[in-house]
Amino acid sequence: MPYRGYKNGIGGEVMPVRDVLHGSRCVAEAARLCDVQVIAAYPITPQTHIVEDLAELIANGELNAEYIMVESEHSAMSACIGASATGARVFTATSSQGLALMHEVLFIASGMRLPIVMANANRALSAPINIWNDQQDSISERDTGWIQLYVETNQEALDTTVQAYKIAEDKNILLPVMVNLDGFVLTHTIEPVEIPDKEEVEKFLPPYEPQVYLDPSDPMTQGAFADPETYMEFRIEQEKAMKRAFEVIRRVDEEFGELTGRSYGIVEEYNTDDAEVLLVTMGSVAGTIKEVIDSLDEKVGLLKIRVFRPFPKEEVLKALKDAKVVGVLEKDIVIGLGEGALFSEIKASxxxxxxxxxxLGFVGGLGGRDISMDNVREIISICKKAIKEDIDEVHWIGLKE
Amino acid sequence: MRPIGGHVKDIGSTKNLKTGGWRTFKPVIDMEKCIDCGSCWIFCPDMSVIRKDGEYSFNYDYCKGCGICANECPTEAIKMVLEEK
Structure with missing residues (x-):
């Protein structure tokens, strides 16, 4: 089936190809379009499709990449760091416990300023063991210095993965990027997707040109020691690069929009004009909320946070300034604080x-519990109640008590 | 300019990092007691004992004051002295 960006227009015209694909396949196709050179990954539900599809693409000769077999996610990220340090374009994918196992190495990737791109299929953390979707895994890695992007649809997963390399490899940024897509909800769900033409993607994303790289004929040190005299200065450089990333993320998204007609912004405002009640969320549940908003005659809006790191304070303030009530719906909980991380950060902003x-903070969808349209209506009614009276700040949605 | 990510093009530049500042006690040798056995020179983990023509001294740029030299000295010729500024 000709479904990978063949020239299929009349007279050989370059045309994007439409297909129906799993979210996982979309991520693998994005890696193919980006001509990644090294992949080191370890399979874990619900990310497994991604690494299987990548292996298939390599075996079929459709992707010319080195696939490093590893025995754990800790090794996967370590191999990615080594490969990236040699100047290769590197990809990996993981989920949940796998991401947690990478934890200490994630800091090394960002500290060494290596533009690795990783897809994370958002999944709950044990215990109790649970393979279903929530966003506790990536939220728990929010201070690792990785740019974090959250996607709503399979199309956005594909497009964002392509954009991620252009953001990561920008010579003024050089930070790793984590593309988060909801496990099962996106990874295992089939949606219509447009696959950009490969030659068009090559124009958008030229081969990676590393500023410095390990080369036996011209030796250098990467990942060196920094004592108390120098360490802090490296940390602030990371923070400055994160700040600069806003501009690059915006520019890359616009350029991608010119190429494909699709762009997503730092945040997406949906029906926010004059909205008294504004919901805020990240990831696929934004789609559910949009469906509910479309069915209502009331002034309810949605702010979808696409870029969580760096955290877009300005965009959040701009979107929230006229709302009477803001309800933050998220699939994570900061235990001991009693609210979600996104809620805390919006409050702080x-x-x-x-x-x-x-x-108002709404914690829901933990461990894959469905967030239904009825749940969203319930959230909206709690928000409307808050206009008139004082109510609890944090609500657990869909909880059995 | 600070290299991005701490990458170092200048090989062997570790010697530019003077680690002597980590020291609290510094070794001081009494050559009257020294029998030139070389134990301090052998055991120093930072190659900070300088042995030249039977005379011993210390490279305080890198000596971290661990005290191994004083511990190994069979004649107690080396004393660890609190370093105050």
Whole structure:
């Protein structure tokens, strides 16, 4: 079946190809379009399709990459770091416990300023063991210095993975990027997808030109020691690069829009004009919320956070400034604080501003519990109640009590 | 300019990092007691004992004050002295 960006237009015209694909396949196709050179990954549900599809693409000769077999995610990320340090374009994918096992190595990838791109199929963490979707895994890695992008659809998963390399490899950024897609909800769900033409992607994303790389004929040290006299300066350089990333993410997204007609922004505002109630979320549940909003006659809007790291304070403030109530729906919980991480960060972002909407946190969908359209309607009704009266700040949605 | 990510093109530049600042006690040798056995020179993990023509001294740029030299000295010729500024 001709479904991988063949020239199929009339008279050999370059045309994108439409197909129906799993989210996992979309990520693998993106890696193929980006001509990744090294892949080191370890299979874990619900990411397994991604690494299987990549292995298949290599075996079929459709992707010319070195596939490094590893015995754990810790080794996978370590191999990615080594490969990236030699100047190769590197890809990996993981989920949940696998991401947690990578934890200490994630800091090394970002500290060494290696533009690795990783797909993370968002999944709950044990215990109790659970393979279903929530976003606790990537939220728990929010301070590792990785750019974190969250996608809503399979199309966005493909497009964002392509964009991720252009962001990561920008010589003013050089930070690793984690593309987060909801496990099962996206990885195992088939959606119509447009696959960009490979030659068009090559124009958008030229081969990676590393500024420095390991070369036996011209030796150098990477990942060296830094004592108390020098360490802090490296950390602030990472923070500065994160700040600069906003501009690059925006520019890359616009360029991608010119190429494909699709762009996503740092955040997406949906029906936010004059909305009294504004919901905020990340990932695939944004689609459910949009469906509910479309079915309502009321002024309810949605702010979808696509870029979680760097955290887009300005965009959040701009979107929230006219809302009376803001409800943050998220699939993670900071245990001991009693609220989700996104809620905390939005609350913190508002403090220096003069905007004082009522803020409500909604924790839901943990361990794959479905967030239904009825749940979203319930959230909206709780938000509307908060306009008139004082109610609890944090609500657990879909909880059996 | 600080190299991005701490990458170092200048091979062997570790010697530019003077680690002597980590020291609290510094070794001081009494050559009257020294029998030139070379134990301190052999055991120093930072190659900070300088042995030249039977005379011993220390490279305080890199000596971290671990005290191994004083511990190994069979004649107690080396004393660890609190270093105050």
């Amino acid at each position: 508002l403090y220096p501003s003069s905007y004082r909407p009522k803020l």
